[in-house]
Amino acid sequence: MKKKYLDHIRRTTFSNGLAGCVVGKPKIENLKSMLNDFPAIKRIYAVGAETTEYNNNGIIFINTAKEIKEKLDFVYISEDDYKTTKDRLKTYFPFVKHGSIIGGHDLKADNYEFIKAILEFTNKYELSLRVKKDEWFITKNVW
Numbered sequence: 001m002k003k004k005y006l007d008h009i010r011r012t013t014f015s016n017g018l019a020g021c022v023v024g025k026p027k028i029e030n031l032k033s034m035l036n037d038f039p040a041i042k043r044i045y046a047v048g049a050e051t052t053e054y055n056n057n058g059i060i061f062i063n064t065a066k067e068i069k070e071k072l073d074f075v076y077i078s079e080d081d082y083k084t085t086k087d088r089l090k091t092y093f094p095f096v097k098h099g100s101i102i103g104g105h106d107l108k109a110d111n112y113e114f115i116k117a118i119l120e121f122t123n124k125y126e127l128s129l130r131v132k133k134d135e136w137f138i139t140k141n142v143w
Contacts, residue, residue, distance in 0.1 A: 021045040024078035071097040077104040082113035089121045103137035
């Protein structure tokens with residue numbers, strides 16, 4: 001997960017005890033960095049992690065969204081194809097708190113199908129999409 005994404009979370013969130021989810025083979029070193037660099041993040045659900053051997057109170061290894069028991073302050077999706085991105089947005093967006101974000105990376109001009117999945121989702125739910133270089137963010141409406 002890129003530092004810019006985490007900086008965005010820090011700027012747009014005002015509470016401690018944040019909970020988030022990283023979907024799509026998150027690397028343990030990235031998860032540990034998130035917890036160390038951003039002390040307001042208390043829990044990270046790791047979906048599809050490369051290992052579950054690292055034992056830390058802040059990282060919760062899960063296999064499906066059904067295992068998430070709370071609303072989330074952020075979801076980070078690490079996918080770059082149409083079907084998987086569309087499925088992940090549909091699955092994880094209901095867990096995002098109003099006013100919080102879902103996003104990801106690898107947004108490249110030549111990956112039309114990936115971009116199409118994100119645009120279809122934002123248009124369907126009348127959401128704003130923000131892009132910064134190759135990262136994308138959607139804020140869940142507060143109404």
